[in-house]
Amino acid sequence: MERLTPVEQRAPGRWQIGTVTAIKRETPRVKSFRIALPMWMEHLPGQHYDVRLTAPDGYVAQRSYSIASSPLDVGEIELTIDRLEDGEVSPYFHDILVEGDQIEVRGPFTSYFVWRGEHPVMLVGGGSGVVPLMAMLRHRRRTMPELPMRLLYSVRSAEDLIYADELGEDAVLTFTRDPPADWSGHRGRLDEELIAQSAGSLTSGIAFVCGTNGFVESATGLLLDSGFEPQRIRTERFGPTGQL
Numbered sequence: 457m458e459r460l461t462p463v464e465q466r467a468p469g470r471w472q473i474g475t476v477t478a479i480k481r482e483t484p485r486v487k488s489f490r491i492a493l494p495m496w497m498e499h500l501p502g503q504h505y506d507v508r509l510t511a512p513d514g515y516v517a518q519r520s521y522s523i524a525s526s527p528l529d530v531g532e533i534e535l536t537i538d539r540l541e542d543g544e545v546s547p548y549f550h551d552i553l554v555e556g557d558q559i560e561v562r563g564p565f566t567s568y569f570v571w572r573g574e575h576p577v578m579l580v581g582g583g584s585g586v587v588p589l590m591a592m593l594r595h596r597r598r599t600m601p602e603l604p605m606r607l608l609y610s611v612r613s614a615e616d617l618i619y620a621d622e623l624g625e626d627a628v629l630t631f632t633r634d635p636p637a638d639w640s641g642h643r644g645r646l647d648e649e650l651i652a653q654s655a656g657s658l659t660s661g662i663a664f665v666c667g668t669n670g671f672v673e674s675a676t677g678l679l680l681d682s683g684f685e686p687q688r689i690r691t692e693r694f695g696p697t698g699q700l
């Protein structure tokens with residue numbers, strides 16, 4: 457039988473069976489899942505896990521999901537998943553999985569899209585692209601609340617706002633379709649003025665951008681125009697071009 461050292465047992469890349477401990481509805485299309493892991497290991501905000509579903513006939517579907525939680529949440533991770541109508545994996549999470557169920561995951565995976573405490577920090581997220589940025593914001597609020605970090609979050613309508621109860625003064629919102637009735641802030645897609653206003657003096661720092669391909673491309677262009685150094689803009693793309 458294969459013998460593993462404690463470090464090898466915890467190495468990312470090893471599949472493990474997690475248990476869903478809590479499910480929270482964030483929006484009509486998005487839910488957050490807290491998953492307890494027997495081989496949990498500390499992640500860096502921005503990293504992701506892979507999830508694997510295996511059908512009785514052996515068919516396997518595997519997808520990546522960013523970690524939404526702070527690494528201070530020892531023993532568990534939170535994944536926040538947008539339900540795609542014709543998807544294979546995201547509808548399983550939404551329609552089938554209940555608290556107490558088990559799910560196969562592996563991670564956390566390293567990427568250059570991680571926040572290691574550099575500052576100041578500008579976060580720009582579109583739709584579910586806010587998920588890894590929330591891990592950064594949550595971690596900063598718990599460890600270094602004085603550190604300059606701002607989230608610019610583009611979302612379709614008021615009902616699509618993920619983490620609505622946690623978006624504080626360090627978050628700036630824009631609604632591309634239907635803002636709340638009493639909304640006096642920005643409407644429409646990101647533009648130069650909104651980026652410049654929300655970035656302020658943060659342009660000397662690092663930026664993280666996450667969303668669909670189209671969102672990431674336009675946001676990155678605007679950040680460059682507003683003065684961010686190209687090598688200090690880190691991007692993560694979640695999937696095909698979509699409407700935000």
Ligand SMILES: Cc1cc2nc3c(=O)[nH]c(=O)nc-3n(C[C@H](O)[C@H](O)[C@H](O)COP(=O)(O)OP(=O)(O)OC[C@H]3O[C@@H](n4cnc5c(N)ncnc54)[C@H](O)[C@@H]3O)c2cc1C
Pocket residue numbers: 504519520521522523536537538539540542543544545546547584587588668692693694695696697698
């Ligand atoms: C590093 C990384 C991190 C990710 N983190 C998250 C996360 O935190 N939360 C989250 O909800 N998703 C995240 N994703 C996207 C996720 O991996 C899946 O692609 C998504 O859930 C769709 O999977 P599915 O099986 O439901 O749909 P699929 O069966 O793969 O696709 C169904 C249909 O939707 C289209 N589609 C696939 N992905 C997207 C998309 N992202 N946007 C619009 N249309 C799409 C496909 O072209 C297809 O037509 C991440 C992706 C990457 C690469």
